[in-house]
Amino acid sequence: MIEIKNISKTFHQEKQSFKALDEVSLNIEQGDIVGIIGFSGAGKSTLIRSVNLLEKPDQGQIIINGKDLTTLNNRELARERKKIGMIFQHFNLLSSRTVFDNVALPLELDNTSKSEIAEKVNQLLKVVGLEDKAKDYPKSLSGGQKQRVAIARALANDPYLLLCDEATSALDPVTTQSILQLLKDINQRLKITILLITHEMDVIKAICNHVAVIDKGKLIAKGTLEEIVSNKENPIIKQFIIPKTATIPQSLSSQLQPELSVGLFPLLE
Ligand code: ADP
Structure with a gap:
Protein backbone atom coordinates (compact mmCIF):
# COMPACT_ATOMS: atom_id res chain seq x y z
CA MET A 1 0.00 0.00 0.00
CA ILE A 2 2.82 2.42 0.85
CA GLU A 3 5.97 1.94 -1.17
CA ILE A 4 9.04 3.95 -0.33
CA LYS A 5 11.20 3.31 -3.37
CA ASN A 6 14.89 4.02 -3.48
CA ILE A 7 14.79 7.47 -1.87
CA SER A 8 17.88 9.56 -1.19
CA LYS A 9 18.23 12.98 0.40
CA THR A 10 21.30 15.18 0.78
CA PHE A 11 21.23 18.36 2.87
CA HIS A 12 23.49 21.20 1.79
CA GLN A 13 24.70 23.72 4.36
CA GLU A 14 27.15 26.41 3.36
CA LYS A 15 30.04 24.51 1.82
CA GLN A 16 29.17 21.17 3.39
CA ILE A 36 11.75 2.75 12.37
CA ILE A 37 14.58 2.58 14.86
CA GLY A 38 18.14 3.85 14.82
CA PHE A 39 20.63 6.10 16.57
CA SER A 40 20.18 9.85 16.72
CA GLY A 41 21.11 11.39 13.37
CA ALA A 42 20.56 8.10 11.49
CA GLY A 43 17.96 9.63 9.17
CA LYS A 44 14.70 8.50 10.81
CA SER A 45 12.99 11.90 10.82
CA THR A 46 14.08 12.61 7.28
CA LEU A 47 12.60 9.28 6.20
CA ILE A 48 9.26 9.80 7.90
CA ARG A 49 9.04 13.39 6.65
CA SER A 50 9.71 12.13 3.13
CA VAL A 51 6.56 9.99 3.19
CA ASN A 52 4.26 13.03 3.04
CA LEU A 53 6.91 15.05 1.21
CA LEU A 54 7.49 17.55 4.02
CA GLU A 55 11.04 16.71 2.98
CA LYS A 56 11.32 16.27 -0.77
CA PRO A 57 13.67 13.43 -1.67
CA ASP A 58 16.35 14.10 -4.31
CA GLN A 59 15.52 10.81 -5.93
CA GLY A 60 13.07 7.94 -5.58
CA GLN A 61 9.33 7.57 -5.30
CA ILE A 62 6.67 7.51 -2.60
CA ILE A 63 3.85 5.41 -4.00
CA ILE A 64 0.63 5.29 -1.99
CA ASN A 65 -2.26 3.23 -3.33
CA GLY A 66 -0.61 3.26 -6.74
CA LYS A 67 -0.11 7.06 -6.82
CA ASP A 68 3.42 8.47 -6.87
CA LEU A 69 3.35 11.48 -4.52
CA THR A 70 6.59 12.85 -5.94
CA THR A 71 4.84 13.55 -9.26
CA LEU A 72 1.90 15.52 -7.80
CA ASN A 73 1.49 19.28 -8.10
CA ASN A 74 1.09 21.34 -4.90
CA ASN A 92 2.93 21.22 18.37
CA LEU A 93 -0.33 22.53 19.80
CA LEU A 94 -1.33 26.17 19.45
CA SER A 95 -1.19 27.67 22.95
CA SER A 96 -3.71 30.42 22.14
CA ARG A 97 -6.41 27.92 21.17
CA THR A 98 -8.48 25.68 23.43
CA VAL A 99 -8.32 21.89 23.16
CA PHE A 100 -11.50 21.98 21.07
CA ASP A 101 -10.11 24.63 18.74
CA ASN A 102 -6.79 22.82 18.31
CA VAL A 103 -8.60 19.67 17.19
CA ALA A 104 -10.96 21.73 15.01
CA LEU A 105 -8.13 23.48 13.15
CA PRO A 106 -7.72 21.03 10.22
CA LEU A 107 -11.49 21.03 9.73
CA GLU A 108 -11.68 24.84 9.80
CA LEU A 109 -8.96 24.98 7.16
CA ASP A 110 -11.09 22.63 5.10
CA ASN A 111 -14.17 24.92 5.33
CA THR A 112 -16.18 22.32 7.21
CA SER A 113 -19.48 23.66 8.62
CA LYS A 114 -19.62 24.64 12.31
CA SER A 115 -22.11 21.92 13.20
CA GLU A 116 -20.04 19.22 11.49
CA ILE A 117 -16.92 20.49 13.24
CA ALA A 118 -18.64 20.35 16.63
CA GLU A 119 -19.84 16.80 16.02
CA LYS A 120 -16.47 15.57 14.74
CA VAL A 121 -14.36 17.26 17.43
CA ASN A 122 -16.56 15.96 20.24
CA GLN A 123 -16.34 12.47 18.77
CA LEU A 124 -12.53 12.70 18.51
CA LEU A 125 -12.18 14.01 22.06
CA LYS A 126 -14.10 10.94 23.23
CA VAL A 127 -11.80 8.70 21.18
CA VAL A 128 -8.76 10.11 22.99
CA GLY A 129 -10.50 10.27 26.39
CA LEU A 130 -10.52 14.07 26.74
CA GLU A 131 -14.18 15.00 26.36
CA ASP A 132 -14.08 16.93 29.66
CA LYS A 133 -11.10 19.07 28.53
CA ALA A 134 -12.62 20.73 25.45
CA LYS A 135 -12.52 24.25 26.92
CA ASP A 136 -9.07 23.96 28.51
CA TYR A 137 -5.91 25.50 27.08
CA PRO A 138 -2.79 23.40 26.38
CA LYS A 139 -0.83 24.99 29.24
CA SER A 140 -3.14 23.38 31.80
CA LEU A 141 -2.69 19.86 30.37
CA SER A 142 -0.16 17.13 31.19
CA GLY A 143 2.23 15.90 28.49
CA GLY A 144 0.11 12.81 27.88
CA GLN A 145 -3.05 14.90 27.56
CA LYS A 146 -1.32 17.23 25.11
CA GLN A 147 -0.30 14.26 22.99
CA ARG A 148 -3.90 13.01 23.08
CA VAL A 149 -5.06 16.38 21.75
CA ALA A 150 -2.41 16.15 19.01
CA ILE A 151 -3.61 12.64 18.14
CA ALA A 152 -7.24 13.82 17.96
CA ARG A 153 -6.16 16.67 15.66
CA ALA A 154 -4.21 14.21 13.47
CA LEU A 155 -7.38 12.10 13.13
CA ALA A 156 -9.60 15.03 12.12
CA ASN A 157 -9.51 14.34 8.39
CA ASP A 158 -9.98 10.56 8.76
CA PRO A 159 -6.43 9.65 7.72
CA TYR A 160 -5.43 6.22 6.43
CA LEU A 161 -1.88 6.73 7.72
CA LEU A 162 -0.48 8.20 10.93
CA LEU A 163 3.17 9.30 11.03
CA CYS A 164 4.55 9.47 14.57
CA ASP A 165 7.83 11.32 15.07
CA GLU A 166 9.19 10.25 18.49
CA ALA A 167 5.63 10.58 19.82
CA THR A 168 6.42 9.27 23.31
CA SER A 169 10.00 10.52 23.78
CA ALA A 170 8.94 13.44 25.97
CA LEU A 171 6.67 11.33 28.18
CA ASP A 172 7.21 9.33 31.37
CA PRO A 173 6.97 5.50 31.18
CA VAL A 174 3.38 5.16 32.41
CA THR A 175 2.12 7.90 30.09
CA THR A 176 4.12 6.31 27.27
CA GLN A 177 2.23 3.07 27.86
CA SER A 178 -1.14 4.78 27.69
CA THR A 198 11.76 5.84 17.88
CA HIS A 199 15.13 5.14 19.44
CA GLU A 200 13.55 3.01 22.14
CA MET A 201 13.23 -0.75 21.78
CA ASP A 202 10.38 -0.93 24.30
CA VAL A 203 8.20 1.15 21.96
CA ILE A 204 8.97 -1.24 19.10
CA LYS A 205 8.27 -4.26 21.29
CA ALA A 206 5.02 -2.85 22.59
CA ILE A 207 3.15 -2.13 19.38
CA CYS A 208 5.08 -2.68 16.14
CA ASN A 209 4.52 -5.72 13.96
CA HIS A 210 7.34 -4.73 11.61
CA VAL A 211 10.63 -2.99 12.20
CA ALA A 212 13.08 -1.16 9.97
CA VAL A 213 16.56 -0.38 11.26
CA ILE A 214 18.24 2.68 9.83
CA ASP A 215 21.90 3.59 10.26
CA LYS A 216 23.83 6.44 8.63
CA GLY A 217 21.05 7.02 6.13
CA LYS A 218 20.83 3.39 5.01
CA LEU A 219 18.13 0.87 5.77
CA ILE A 220 20.19 -1.99 7.17
CA ALA A 221 17.43 -4.41 8.17
CA LYS A 222 13.67 -4.85 7.92
CA GLY A 223 11.21 -7.53 9.02
CA THR A 224 9.51 -8.69 12.19
CA LEU A 225 11.44 -8.13 15.42
CA GLU A 226 12.16 -11.87 15.54
CA GLU A 227 13.63 -11.73 12.04
CA ILE A 228 15.69 -8.66 12.91
CA VAL A 229 17.22 -10.10 16.08
CA SER A 230 18.08 -13.35 14.30
CA ASN A 231 20.54 -11.32 12.19
CA LYS A 232 23.37 -11.58 14.69
CA GLU A 233 26.07 -10.80 12.15
CA ASN A 234 25.08 -7.17 11.69
CA PRO A 235 27.15 -5.03 14.12
CA THR A 245 15.46 -6.97 23.44
CA ALA A 246 17.09 -9.27 25.98
CA THR A 247 16.33 -6.85 28.82
CA ILE A 248 12.62 -6.60 27.98
CA PRO A 249 10.97 -9.86 28.95
CA GLN A 250 7.40 -8.84 28.11
CA SER A 251 5.85 -6.41 25.71
CA LEU A 252 4.64 -3.20 27.32
CA SER A 253 1.19 -3.85 25.99
CA SER A 254 0.84 -6.93 28.16
CA GLN A 255 1.80 -4.86 31.21
CA LEU A 256 -0.68 -2.07 30.55
CA GLN A 257 -2.87 -1.08 33.41
CA PRO A 258 -6.43 -2.09 32.48
CA GLU A 259 -7.88 1.32 33.29
CA LEU A 260 -5.65 2.89 30.67
CA SER A 261 -6.99 0.79 27.87
CA VAL A 262 -10.74 0.74 28.42
CA GLY A 263 -13.33 3.23 27.37
CA LEU A 264 -11.24 4.91 24.71
CA PHE A 265 -13.77 4.28 21.99
CA PRO A 266 -17.18 4.71 23.55
CA LEU A 267 -18.72 5.84 20.28
CA LEU A 268 -17.41 2.86 18.39
CA GLU A 269 -18.26 0.13 20.89
P1 ADP B 1 17.21 11.14 13.22
O1 ADP B 1 15.75 11.42 13.11
O2 ADP B 1 17.54 9.69 13.00
O3 ADP B 1 17.81 11.65 14.49
P2 ADP B 1 17.46 13.09 11.08
O4 ADP B 1 16.70 12.53 9.94
O5 ADP B 1 16.80 14.16 11.89
O6 ADP B 1 17.97 11.90 12.03
O7 ADP B 1 18.83 13.70 10.55
C1 ADP B 1 19.73 12.93 9.76
C2 ADP B 1 20.92 13.83 9.45
O8 ADP B 1 20.51 14.85 8.55
C3 ADP B 1 21.51 14.51 10.69
O9 ADP B 1 22.90 14.53 10.56
C4 ADP B 1 20.94 15.91 10.60
O10 ADP B 1 21.82 16.85 11.18
C5 ADP B 1 20.80 16.12 9.10
N1 ADP B 1 19.68 17.01 8.79
C6 ADP B 1 18.38 16.77 9.02
N2 ADP B 1 17.62 17.79 8.61
C7 ADP B 1 18.46 18.72 8.11
C8 ADP B 1 18.30 20.02 7.53
N3 ADP B 1 17.08 20.55 7.37
N4 ADP B 1 19.41 20.69 7.14
C9 ADP B 1 20.63 20.16 7.29
N5 ADP B 1 20.86 18.94 7.81
C10 ADP B 1 19.80 18.23 8.24
Whole structure:
Protein backbone atom coordinates (compact mmCIF):
# COMPACT_ATOMS: atom_id res chain seq x y z
CA MET A 1 0.00 0.00 0.00
CA ILE A 2 2.82 2.42 0.85
CA GLU A 3 5.97 1.94 -1.17
CA ILE A 4 9.04 3.95 -0.33
CA LYS A 5 11.20 3.31 -3.37
CA ASN A 6 14.89 4.02 -3.48
CA ILE A 7 14.79 7.47 -1.87
CA SER A 8 17.88 9.56 -1.19
CA LYS A 9 18.23 12.98 0.40
CA THR A 10 21.30 15.18 0.78
CA PHE A 11 21.23 18.36 2.87
CA HIS A 12 23.49 21.20 1.79
CA GLN A 13 24.70 23.72 4.36
CA GLU A 14 27.15 26.41 3.36
CA LYS A 15 30.04 24.51 1.82
CA GLN A 16 29.17 21.17 3.39
CA SER A 17 26.72 18.52 2.27
CA PHE A 18 25.37 15.57 4.22
CA LYS A 19 23.63 12.50 2.83
CA ALA A 20 20.81 11.87 5.31
CA LEU A 21 19.11 9.10 3.27
CA ASP A 22 20.86 6.76 0.90
CA GLU A 23 18.67 4.69 -1.46
CA VAL A 24 16.12 3.62 1.13
CA SER A 25 13.30 1.27 0.09
CA LEU A 26 10.53 0.03 2.36
CA ASN A 27 7.05 -1.41 1.76
CA ILE A 28 4.34 -0.90 4.36
CA GLU A 29 1.16 -2.95 4.23
CA GLN A 30 -2.21 -1.48 5.08
CA GLY A 31 -2.97 -1.95 8.79
CA ASP A 32 0.67 -2.41 9.78
CA ILE A 33 2.36 -0.67 12.68
CA VAL A 34 5.92 -0.21 11.44
CA GLY A 35 8.66 1.05 13.73
CA ILE A 36 11.75 2.75 12.37
CA ILE A 37 14.58 2.58 14.86
CA GLY A 38 18.14 3.85 14.82
CA PHE A 39 20.63 6.10 16.57
CA SER A 40 20.18 9.85 16.72
CA GLY A 41 21.11 11.39 13.37
CA ALA A 42 20.56 8.10 11.49
CA GLY A 43 17.96 9.63 9.17
CA LYS A 44 14.70 8.50 10.81
CA SER A 45 12.99 11.90 10.82
CA THR A 46 14.08 12.61 7.28
CA LEU A 47 12.60 9.28 6.20
CA ILE A 48 9.26 9.80 7.90
CA ARG A 49 9.04 13.39 6.65
CA SER A 50 9.71 12.13 3.13
CA VAL A 51 6.56 9.99 3.19
CA ASN A 52 4.26 13.03 3.04
CA LEU A 53 6.91 15.05 1.21
CA LEU A 54 7.49 17.55 4.02
CA GLU A 55 11.04 16.71 2.98
CA LYS A 56 11.32 16.27 -0.77
CA PRO A 57 13.67 13.43 -1.67
CA ASP A 58 16.35 14.10 -4.31
CA GLN A 59 15.52 10.81 -5.93
CA GLY A 60 13.07 7.94 -5.58
CA GLN A 61 9.33 7.57 -5.30
CA ILE A 62 6.67 7.51 -2.60
CA ILE A 63 3.85 5.41 -4.00
CA ILE A 64 0.63 5.29 -1.99
CA ASN A 65 -2.26 3.23 -3.33
CA GLY A 66 -0.61 3.26 -6.74
CA LYS A 67 -0.11 7.06 -6.82
CA ASP A 68 3.42 8.47 -6.87
CA LEU A 69 3.35 11.48 -4.52
CA THR A 70 6.59 12.85 -5.94
CA THR A 71 4.84 13.55 -9.26
CA LEU A 72 1.90 15.52 -7.80
CA ASN A 73 1.49 19.28 -8.10
CA ASN A 74 1.09 21.34 -4.90
CA ARG A 75 -2.68 21.24 -4.96
CA GLU A 76 -2.86 17.47 -5.46
CA LEU A 77 -0.21 16.98 -2.78
CA ALA A 78 -2.14 19.11 -0.28
CA ARG A 79 -5.18 16.89 -0.88
CA GLU A 80 -3.12 13.73 -0.28
CA ARG A 81 -1.50 15.16 2.85
CA LYS A 82 -4.89 15.63 4.49
CA LYS A 83 -5.19 11.86 4.62
CA ILE A 84 -1.84 11.47 6.36
CA GLY A 85 -1.92 12.51 10.03
CA MET A 86 1.24 13.45 11.85
CA ILE A 87 2.17 13.69 15.53
CA PHE A 88 5.39 15.01 17.01
CA GLN A 89 7.50 14.65 20.15
CA HIS A 90 6.55 18.10 21.46
CA PHE A 91 2.88 17.97 20.41
CA ASN A 92 2.93 21.22 18.37
CA LEU A 93 -0.33 22.53 19.80
CA LEU A 94 -1.33 26.17 19.45
CA SER A 95 -1.19 27.67 22.95
CA SER A 96 -3.71 30.42 22.14
CA ARG A 97 -6.41 27.92 21.17
CA THR A 98 -8.48 25.68 23.43
CA VAL A 99 -8.32 21.89 23.16
CA PHE A 100 -11.50 21.98 21.07
CA ASP A 101 -10.11 24.63 18.74
CA ASN A 102 -6.79 22.82 18.31
CA VAL A 103 -8.60 19.67 17.19
CA ALA A 104 -10.96 21.73 15.01
CA LEU A 105 -8.13 23.48 13.15
CA PRO A 106 -7.72 21.03 10.22
CA LEU A 107 -11.49 21.03 9.73
CA GLU A 108 -11.68 24.84 9.80
CA LEU A 109 -8.96 24.98 7.16
CA ASP A 110 -11.09 22.63 5.10
CA ASN A 111 -14.17 24.92 5.33
CA THR A 112 -16.18 22.32 7.21
CA SER A 113 -19.48 23.66 8.62
CA LYS A 114 -19.62 24.64 12.31
CA SER A 115 -22.11 21.92 13.20
CA GLU A 116 -20.04 19.22 11.49
CA ILE A 117 -16.92 20.49 13.24
CA ALA A 118 -18.64 20.35 16.63
CA GLU A 119 -19.84 16.80 16.02
CA LYS A 120 -16.47 15.57 14.74
CA VAL A 121 -14.36 17.26 17.43
CA ASN A 122 -16.56 15.96 20.24
CA GLN A 123 -16.34 12.47 18.77
CA LEU A 124 -12.53 12.70 18.51
CA LEU A 125 -12.18 14.01 22.06
CA LYS A 126 -14.10 10.94 23.23
CA VAL A 127 -11.80 8.70 21.18
CA VAL A 128 -8.76 10.11 22.99
CA GLY A 129 -10.50 10.27 26.39
CA LEU A 130 -10.52 14.07 26.74
CA GLU A 131 -14.18 15.00 26.36
CA ASP A 132 -14.08 16.93 29.66
CA LYS A 133 -11.10 19.07 28.53
CA ALA A 134 -12.62 20.73 25.45
CA LYS A 135 -12.52 24.25 26.92
CA ASP A 136 -9.07 23.96 28.51
CA TYR A 137 -5.91 25.50 27.08
CA PRO A 138 -2.79 23.40 26.38
CA LYS A 139 -0.83 24.99 29.24
CA SER A 140 -3.14 23.38 31.80
CA LEU A 141 -2.69 19.86 30.37
CA SER A 142 -0.16 17.13 31.19
CA GLY A 143 2.23 15.90 28.49
CA GLY A 144 0.11 12.81 27.88
CA GLN A 145 -3.05 14.90 27.56
CA LYS A 146 -1.32 17.23 25.11
CA GLN A 147 -0.30 14.26 22.99
CA ARG A 148 -3.90 13.01 23.08
CA VAL A 149 -5.06 16.38 21.75
CA ALA A 150 -2.41 16.15 19.01
CA ILE A 151 -3.61 12.64 18.14
CA ALA A 152 -7.24 13.82 17.96
CA ARG A 153 -6.16 16.67 15.66
CA ALA A 154 -4.21 14.21 13.47
CA LEU A 155 -7.38 12.10 13.13
CA ALA A 156 -9.60 15.03 12.12
CA ASN A 157 -9.51 14.34 8.39
CA ASP A 158 -9.98 10.56 8.76
CA PRO A 159 -6.43 9.65 7.72
CA TYR A 160 -5.43 6.22 6.43
CA LEU A 161 -1.88 6.73 7.72
CA LEU A 162 -0.48 8.20 10.93
CA LEU A 163 3.17 9.30 11.03
CA CYS A 164 4.55 9.47 14.57
CA ASP A 165 7.83 11.32 15.07
CA GLU A 166 9.19 10.25 18.49
CA ALA A 167 5.63 10.58 19.82
CA THR A 168 6.42 9.27 23.31
CA SER A 169 10.00 10.52 23.78
CA ALA A 170 8.94 13.44 25.97
CA LEU A 171 6.67 11.33 28.18
CA ASP A 172 7.21 9.33 31.37
CA PRO A 173 6.97 5.50 31.18
CA VAL A 174 3.38 5.16 32.41
CA THR A 175 2.12 7.90 30.09
CA THR A 176 4.12 6.31 27.27
CA GLN A 177 2.23 3.07 27.86
CA SER A 178 -1.14 4.78 27.69
CA ILE A 179 -0.28 6.65 24.48
CA LEU A 180 1.04 3.45 22.88
CA GLN A 181 -2.16 1.67 23.85
CA LEU A 182 -4.19 4.49 22.32
CA LEU A 183 -2.20 4.22 19.08
CA LYS A 184 -2.71 0.47 19.05
CA ASP A 185 -6.47 0.90 19.56
CA ILE A 186 -6.58 3.49 16.78
CA ASN A 187 -4.73 1.10 14.48
CA GLN A 188 -7.05 -1.79 15.25
CA ARG A 189 -10.40 -0.07 15.51
CA LEU A 190 -10.04 2.69 12.95
CA LYS A 191 -7.84 0.58 10.61
CA ILE A 192 -5.19 3.28 10.37
CA THR A 193 -1.68 2.26 9.30
CA ILE A 194 1.00 3.64 11.62
CA LEU A 195 4.60 4.47 10.81
CA LEU A 196 6.54 5.56 13.85
CA ILE A 197 10.11 6.46 14.59
CA THR A 198 11.76 5.84 17.88
CA HIS A 199 15.13 5.14 19.44
CA GLU A 200 13.55 3.01 22.14
CA MET A 201 13.23 -0.75 21.78
CA ASP A 202 10.38 -0.93 24.30
CA VAL A 203 8.20 1.15 21.96
CA ILE A 204 8.97 -1.24 19.10
CA LYS A 205 8.27 -4.26 21.29
CA ALA A 206 5.02 -2.85 22.59
CA ILE A 207 3.15 -2.13 19.38
CA CYS A 208 5.08 -2.68 16.14
CA ASN A 209 4.52 -5.72 13.96
CA HIS A 210 7.34 -4.73 11.61
CA VAL A 211 10.63 -2.99 12.20
CA ALA A 212 13.08 -1.16 9.97
CA VAL A 213 16.56 -0.38 11.26
CA ILE A 214 18.24 2.68 9.83
CA ASP A 215 21.90 3.59 10.26
CA LYS A 216 23.83 6.44 8.63
CA GLY A 217 21.05 7.02 6.13
CA LYS A 218 20.83 3.39 5.01
CA LEU A 219 18.13 0.87 5.77
CA ILE A 220 20.19 -1.99 7.17
CA ALA A 221 17.43 -4.41 8.17
CA LYS A 222 13.67 -4.85 7.92
CA GLY A 223 11.21 -7.53 9.02
CA THR A 224 9.51 -8.69 12.19
CA LEU A 225 11.44 -8.13 15.42
CA GLU A 226 12.16 -11.87 15.54
CA GLU A 227 13.63 -11.73 12.04
CA ILE A 228 15.69 -8.66 12.91
CA VAL A 229 17.22 -10.10 16.08
CA SER A 230 18.08 -13.35 14.30
CA ASN A 231 20.54 -11.32 12.19
CA LYS A 232 23.37 -11.58 14.69
CA GLU A 233 26.07 -10.80 12.15
CA ASN A 234 25.08 -7.17 11.69
CA PRO A 235 27.15 -5.03 14.12
CA ILE A 236 24.38 -2.45 14.70
CA ILE A 237 21.82 -5.12 15.49
CA LYS A 238 24.36 -6.88 17.70
CA GLN A 239 25.19 -3.71 19.65
CA PHE A 240 21.92 -1.80 19.64
CA ILE A 241 18.97 -4.13 19.14
CA ILE A 242 19.82 -7.51 20.65
CA PRO A 243 20.98 -6.29 24.12
CA LYS A 244 17.81 -4.19 24.46
CA THR A 245 15.46 -6.97 23.44
CA ALA A 246 17.09 -9.27 25.98
CA THR A 247 16.33 -6.85 28.82
CA ILE A 248 12.62 -6.60 27.98
CA PRO A 249 10.97 -9.86 28.95
CA GLN A 250 7.40 -8.84 28.11
CA SER A 251 5.85 -6.41 25.71
CA LEU A 252 4.64 -3.20 27.32
CA SER A 253 1.19 -3.85 25.99
CA SER A 254 0.84 -6.93 28.16
CA GLN A 255 1.80 -4.86 31.21
CA LEU A 256 -0.68 -2.07 30.55
CA GLN A 257 -2.87 -1.08 33.41
CA PRO A 258 -6.43 -2.09 32.48
CA GLU A 259 -7.88 1.32 33.29
CA LEU A 260 -5.65 2.89 30.67
CA SER A 261 -6.99 0.79 27.87
CA VAL A 262 -10.74 0.74 28.42
CA GLY A 263 -13.33 3.23 27.37
CA LEU A 264 -11.24 4.91 24.71
CA PHE A 265 -13.77 4.28 21.99
CA PRO A 266 -17.18 4.71 23.55
CA LEU A 267 -18.72 5.84 20.28
CA LEU A 268 -17.41 2.86 18.39
CA GLU A 269 -18.26 0.13 20.89
P1 ADP B 1 17.21 11.14 13.22
O1 ADP B 1 15.75 11.42 13.11
O2 ADP B 1 17.54 9.69 13.00
O3 ADP B 1 17.81 11.65 14.49
P2 ADP B 1 17.46 13.09 11.08
O4 ADP B 1 16.70 12.53 9.94
O5 ADP B 1 16.80 14.16 11.89
O6 ADP B 1 17.97 11.90 12.03
O7 ADP B 1 18.83 13.70 10.55
C1 ADP B 1 19.73 12.93 9.76
C2 ADP B 1 20.92 13.83 9.45
O8 ADP B 1 20.51 14.85 8.55
C3 ADP B 1 21.51 14.51 10.69
O9 ADP B 1 22.90 14.53 10.56
C4 ADP B 1 20.94 15.91 10.60
O10 ADP B 1 21.82 16.85 11.18
C5 ADP B 1 20.80 16.12 9.10
N1 ADP B 1 19.68 17.01 8.79
C6 ADP B 1 18.38 16.77 9.02
N2 ADP B 1 17.62 17.79 8.61
C7 ADP B 1 18.46 18.72 8.11
C8 ADP B 1 18.30 20.02 7.53
N3 ADP B 1 17.08 20.55 7.37
N4 ADP B 1 19.41 20.69 7.14
C9 ADP B 1 20.63 20.16 7.29
N5 ADP B 1 20.86 18.94 7.81
C10 ADP B 1 19.80 18.23 8.24
